[in-house]
Amino acid sequence: MEFRPIQDPEAACEPTSDFDAVLVIGRWGESRLPATIQEAIERIRRVHAAINDRVGLHVAPELAGGRLVLAPTGALDHDYDDVRSFAEAAAEATLLARDAGSRRPLLLVTGVPSDPRFAQAREVALLGAAAALWQPLEARERGLVPDPECITALGFEGDPALAQRLQAIEAGRRLARDLGGTEPERMAPPRFADECARAFTGLPVTVEVIDDLDRIQKEYPLLFAVGRASLAVERHHPRVVRLEYVGDGPIERTLLFAGKGVVYDTGGADLKVGGHMAGMSRDKGGAAGVAGFLKTVALLAPPKLRVIAELGVVRNSIGADSFVSDEIHTSHAGKRVRIGNTDAEGRLVLADLLSHLRIDALESENPALMTVATLTGHASLAVGPYTIAIENGPAEYAAIARSLSAAGDLWGDPFAISRSRREDYDFVRGRTKADDILSCNNAPSSQTVRGHQFPMAFLVLAAGLDAHAKSSDHPLPFTHIDIAGSGCMADDWQHGSPSAAPLVALTAAFVE
Ligand SMILES: [Zn+2]
Incomplete structure (x- = not known):
């Protein structure tokens, strides 16, 4: 699985992009997501009252792969909240996308609290997604079909240096x-x-x-x-x-x-x-x-x-x-x-x-x-x-x-x-x-x-x-x-x- 950095989330969300699902991790109330995603969220909100409470997969023809996974972290303002909430939400979202047939999801982290304890929220979310995909060596060596780890790339907003660091940590x-x-x-x-x-x-x-x-x-x-x-x-x-x-x-x-x-x-x-x-x-x-x-x-x-x-x-x-x-x-x-x-x-x-x-x-x-x-x-x-x-x-x-x-x-x-x-x-x-x-x-x-x-x-x-x-x-x-x-x-x-x-x-x- 490759961490694939992108610079322009707007373009990466387009149905014509190489990605086949858009995963949004965090809190989208006041975030600066691409307009197409914001509009999709508004549309879904009208028919789904719990989009801020639980991870869900939604049909979104205007987005890459026609799939939008919303994975809320919740408020994160308790003294005891920590950044692992991003890993957990990203893990759940990634598995949901995988099970829906996605192989190259784009993972966007948004609405990260300004508190310094969340400074690495994006990195933690990406590592959480990767961790969820790992399957035991015994399973991989059996050559199971379909491949137990079928996601080949995980897109994210960032630079190649970060992709390389994440790749090294994950390896x-x-x-x-x-x-x-x-x-x-x-x-x-x-x-x-x-x-x-x-x-x-x-x-x-x-x-x-x-x-x-x-x-x-x-x-x-x-x-x-x-x-x-x-x-x-x-x-x-x-x-x-x-x-x-x-x-x-x-x-x-x-x-x-x-x-x-x-x-x-x-x-x-x-x-x-x-x-x-x-x-x-x-x-x-x-x-x-x-x-x-x-x-x-x-x-x-x-x-x-x-x-x-x-x-x-x-x-x-x-x-x-x-x-x-x-x-x-x-x-x-x-x-x-x-x-x-x-x-x-x-x-x-x-x-x-x-x-x-x-x-x-x-x-x-x-x-x-x-x-x-x-x-x-x-x-x-x-x-x-x-x-x-x-x-x-x-x-x-x-x-x-x-x-x-x-x-x-x-x-x-x-x-x-x-x-x-x-x-x-x-x-x-x-x-x-x-x-x-x-x-x-x-x-x-x-x-x-x-x-x-x-x-x-x-x-x-x-x-x-x-x-x-x-x-x-x-x-x-x-x-x-x-x-x-x-x-x-x-x-x-x-x-x-x-x-x-x-x-x-x-x-x-x-x-x-
Ligand atoms: Zn012992």
Whole structure:
């Protein structure tokens, strides 16, 4: 699907134009729409009293394709209103047009409130429309007829530079959703790694896949423990995927991401029971989102920026060689970790990746470390469908979470900011001299006080970032990002479409 910029909406609305439907998103009361659209709206209003209340498709012979879809956002003057209303209205309008037979709709956004929180309403609407059209990789690979994604172009009023930016964001998001949303065999670790290699062919991102099990055991010992039960099945063997982008010119900023890519999470020996396993192919959404972000970066090719990502792609299986609670493993950073619960595997995978990135960060220009993961059920219980950011002292000082949150608010990819507290560190402290850190307690995170905050403390300790606090000689900003609540759309984490959060916010915050 191509974002097609137009300069003259009047001409683009004509029945002779290349578009085959006109979608109007927003509020049309006082807007400056082309006269033909205004007249059509007046005509429809006479016979349809609810055009300001609900999305509707109307016959309009005077417009392109003879179709006019009106998608009202409503008033948007409450304190709690936000720009996502434009994405939702645009998504509904686009699907309605598609189902009516449109293949090249023109999407016009109008009546945007002057409040700064709606400054990107047009971009958010276009991304909302594109997001609604995505269909899972399994469906596309079956070659279903008609093509499940049959819209080929989306017109909008704007310039080619914006079209290019939207195209790059959408390409990254599609990769993230394909990697994150696909079933566990099609996206088993080796195939996930292959998909990454394919996605970056011809782009300025290097892809290194670590598949040597001895090396993984030595350099990523906690990740290896998680993957131990998967070793019985070769096609489920773990991979570490390392991606790197280096922009032109002197590097001024380095972003370092660890992504949780648990392609399937059975819980391991602490098996998920009572119907809590379905949907666990989505436990790779963090790694998927990071890979998608790299794709967007590669397509936009920003100068002076370097991005390094390590993705831990592993299956938390159950079997005779499963790791179990009470085992003690020494992390890459040299910390002795006692396993508290094998279903708390994501933090183990991330800790080793983060430790490698810590070493990269010490040699990097203006580094910012981030972990991205569907980590805790507590995240979605605590804040619902929002991405959570929790930062250490240096990241707080650098206002990383506040930048992400501000960008996310504008671009419809919102965050909630949590604080890291001393109780979180007490919670994971080793209980005996036998170990340094306890990975987890034994209740579901959703029944644990500070269930989404304390894993961040674990990551800091297990990855050796405790030596890089604000008071240290080498402070390193670290922000933990939990997408357990935001990783799927429509609040259906088991079967909903993956959202690719927080790719849009990351792009808005960090990529010029
Ligand atoms: Zn788990």
